[in-house]
Amino acid sequence: MRKIIELKGVSKAYDGQVVLDHINLDIYDNEFVTLLGPSGCGKTTTLRIIAGFEQPDEGQVFFMGEDIAALPPHKRNVNTVFQRYALFPHLNVYENIAFPLRVKKAHGDEIDTKVREMLRLVGLQGFEKRSVTSLSGGQQQRVAIARALVSQPKVLLLDEPLSALDAKLRKDMQAELHKIQRASGITFIFVTHDQEEALSMSDTVVVMSEGLIQQIGTPTDIYNEPQNAFVADFIGESNILNGIMLEDRKVKFHGHVFECVDSGFEKNEPVDVVVRPEDVDIVPEEKGMLRGVVTSVTFLGVHYEIIVDVQGFKWMIQTTDFCAVDSHIGLFIEPDAIQIMHKSKYSGMFGDYSSFSNEFDELSDAAAEVEEE
Amino acid sequence: MKKEHNALRAVQRAVLAPYGVWALLFIVVPLLFVAYYAFTDSNFAFTTDNITRFFTAKSQVSTDAGGTREVYTYLLIFWRSLKLAIISTVICLLMGYPTAYILSRASERVQKILITLIMIPMWMNFLIRTYAWMTILQDTGILNRLLAAVGLGPVHVIGTETAVVIGMVYDYFPYMILPIYSVMAKLDMKLVEAAKDLGCNGWNVMRRVIFPLSLPGVISGVTMVLIPSISTFYISQKLGNGKFYLIGDAIEGQYVANNLHFAAAIAFILMIVLLVCMALMQRYANRKAVA
Numbered sequence: 001m002r003k004i005i006e007l008k009g010v011s012k013a014y015d016g017q018v019v020l021d022h023i024n025l026d027i028y029d030n031e032f033v034t035l036l037g038p039s040g041c042g043k044t045t046t047l048r049i050i051a052g053f054e055q056p057d058e059g060q061v062f063f064m065g066e067d068i069a070a071l072p073p074h075k076r077n078v079n080t081v082f083q084r085y086a087l088f089p090h091l092n093v094y095e096n097i098a099f100p101l102r103v104k105k106a107h108g109d110e111i112d113t114k115v116r117e118m119l120r121l122v123g124l125q126g127f128e129k130r131s132v133t134s135l136s137g138g139q140q141q142r143v144a145i146a147r148a149l150v151s152q153p154k155v156l157l158l159d160e161p162l163s164a165l166d167a168k169l170r171k172d173m174q175a176e177l178h179k180i181q182r183a184s185g186i187t188f189i190f191v192t193h194d195q196e197e198a199l200s201m202s203d204t205v206v207v208m209s210e211g212l213i214q215q216i217g218t219p220t221d222i223y224n225e226p227q228n229a230f231v232a233d234f235i236g237e238s239n240i241l242n243g244i245m246l247e248d249r250k251v252k253f254h255g256h257v258f259e260c261v262d263s264g265f266e267k268n269e270p271v272d273v274v275v276r277p278e279d280v281d282i283v284p285e286e287k288g289m290l291r292g293v294v295t296s297v298t299f300l301g302v303h304y305e306i307i308v309d310v311q312g313f314k315w316m317i318q319t320t321d322f323c324a325v326d327s328h329i330g331l332f333i334e335p336d337a338i339q340i341m342h343k344s345k346y347s348g349m350f351g352d353y354s355s356f357s358n359e360f361d362e363l364s365d366a367a368a369e370v371e372e373e
Numbered sequence: 374m375k376k377e378h379n380a381l382r383a384v385q386r387a388v389l390a391p392y393g394v395w396a397l398l399f400i401v402v403p404l405l406f407v408a409y410y411a412f413t414d415s416n417f418a419f420t421t422d423n424i425t426r427f428f429t430a431k432s433q434v435s436t437d438a439g440g441t442r443e444v445y446t447y448l449l450i451f452w453r454s455l456k457l458a459i460i461s462t463v464i465c466l467l468m469g470y471p472t473a474y475i476l477s478r479a480s481e482r483v484q485k486i487l488i489t490l491i492m493i494p495m496w497m498n499f500l501i502r503t504y505a506w507m508t509i510l511q512d513t514g515i516l517n518r519l520l521a522a523v524g525l526g527p528v529h530v531i532g533t534e535t536a537v538v539i540g541m542v543y544d545y546f547p548y549m550i551l552p553i554y555s556v557m558a559k560l561d562m563k564l565v566e567a568a569k570d571l572g573c574n575g576w577n578v579m580r581r582v583i584f585p586l587s588l589p590g591v592i593s594g595v596t597m598v599l600i601p602s603i604s605t606f607y608i609s610q611k612l613g614n615g616k617f618y619l620i621g622d623a624i625e626g627q628y629v630a631n632n633l634h635f636a637a638a639i640a641f642i643l644m645i646v647l648l649v650c651m652a653l654m655q656r657y658a659n660r661k662a663v664a
Contacts, residue, residue: 104572
């Protein structure tokens with residue numbers, strides 16, 4: 001695969017506040033890359049540096065091997081889909097899409113062919129003459145994508161393009177975006193704070209926090225083998241426990257020695273242990289590796305989400321079997337369900353569900369979205 | 374819900390009522406009177422003579438060669454007013470547009486200071502401002518003394534069309550800047566970013582995005598400068614030394630001479646022409662907005 005964009009030691013600070021801290025990132029041809037992280041993690045700044053709207057304080061940006069630090073946005077072969085679409089209100093749908101071609105002084109016939117091709121790609125045939133202000137959010141989104149793709153850039157940058165849509169439409173657009181990326185063969189760099197979105201669409205996910213890249217990998221890698229407590233917590237639900245790596249493939253937590261599949265740690269190294277809620281099997285108390293008391297049960301349709309108190313640590317378990325509150329159960333964990341991580345500065349910050357409630361989770365998500373505005 | 378809505382409507386109506394009465398008494402009724410006077414003679418019998426007179430009245434003017442020439446009096450006056458008003462409006466636009474743009478991109482503090490500076494002359498009486506320009510532009514005035522000090526001049530400005538244009542531009546300039554500025558200040562900077570992203574250099578951003586989006590401001594600026602300049606009489610009397618009889622002077626002259634019906638006819642024709650101009654401009658702007 002051909003390397004198309006390369007960031008080398010890129011740093012950026014606003015008023016002394018570090019937003020990006022020596023980022024190194026390679027992006028390859030025809031890839032769907034997602035920059036994922038909470039607000040203020042530096043993902044949008046990274047995107048704006050690639051687009052040319054911001055200059056890095058330090059480091060270099062290469063585009064197909066060429067340093068593009070001095071290149072203004074209009075000379076970069078990179079287009080952006082903005083968060084609020086930024087369609088031109090004085091132009092209709094057709095002219096919005098034709099805009100980049102008109103700037104390049106393309107021929108009328110060529111413009112017409114390409115615009116109609118784009119309208120077909122995003123499913124907006126028949127909307128040519130409509131005013132963009134009369135369109136729904138999803139339709140405006142499609143116009144923005146068509147406008148950014150019509151001049152066939154090497155890379156398309158998408159800055160939280162789905163955040164203004166409602167949940168149903170969002171799902172449809174995710175699938176649509178994936179399809180468009182495959183059909184156009186253009187590299188997509190997608191920014192979001194929604195981990196589900198990131199996992200479902202991307203070839204590569206770049207998890208960011210506090211101006212640093214926490215992990216780069218495929219969605220499966222990121223989910224199954226998180227490299228630190230931040231990634232484990234941010235992507236999906238995780239039980240994160242303090243453990244001790246006794247030797248290769250043997251880890252001790254909750255006073256019990258478990259078999260696992262990880263190796264290469266030092267003898268008796270303190271580690272973070274991650275177990276996903278869906279990977280815990282519920283067994284009769286006497287057959288369990290661990291024993292606990294159910295403290296709450298929430299029915300979520302596909303499964304129950306139960307919180308189990310094991311020696312004071314609250315586990316989250318997702319199961320299709322109903323367990324009553326206050327019942328005593330046993331926990332059984334397969335070796336390959338255990339993921340071992342080195343200690344990091346995020347250790348101990350996440351992974352215990354003692355203060356957990358669904359409502360609280362949603363509240364904090366909403367707050368994050370408002371901040372992004 | 375419905376009840377509340379109706380209550381709200383009632384309140385709105387009550388609040389708007391005083392203005393409605395005002396508008397009826399002091400805008401609609403006087404306009405009807407203008408039309409009524411324009412189409413009646415001194416006995417208030419219907420006639421189109423006043424209108425016809427505007428288009429047919431002739432008079433002799435002396436030419437540069439020393440002879441005389443017959444001209445359509447009021448058409449000539451009207452043409453002269455229109456010419457000076459258009460020149461002044463174009464100058465205001467050419468100076469005002471870049472100023473408004475730079476202003477809207479300045480820091481908030483600078484914006485406040487500059488807006489105040491632009492508005493300050495408007496707080497002074499219009500007559501005093503015009504008199505000030507007389508003092509400046511006179512043959513022995515401040516301008517010529519300054520020019521003499523640097524070894525230039527003297528220039529003869531007072532009593533020329535240039536002086537009238539300078540006066541109009543000075544008096545009406547803020548009316549051009551402010552509407553353009555208020556549209557520009559509200560312009561979404563994301564659109565500028567999007568244009569750059571899609572391949573526009575600075576000039577293209579201006580031509581394809583900023584200018585079309587600021588057209589509503591330009592239209593109201595042009596309207597607010599063109600209309601008072603076309604009907605002004607005071608500036609031409611003071612700075613033109615009375616040599617440039619404009620349409621406003623004609624209306625005033627007929628009115629002072631107690632020729633109310635003909636004065637009303639001139640005012641009526643002027644109004645119709647301005648309405649047509651504005652409608653055309655609006656149509657142009659709408660077409661531009663759709664295209």
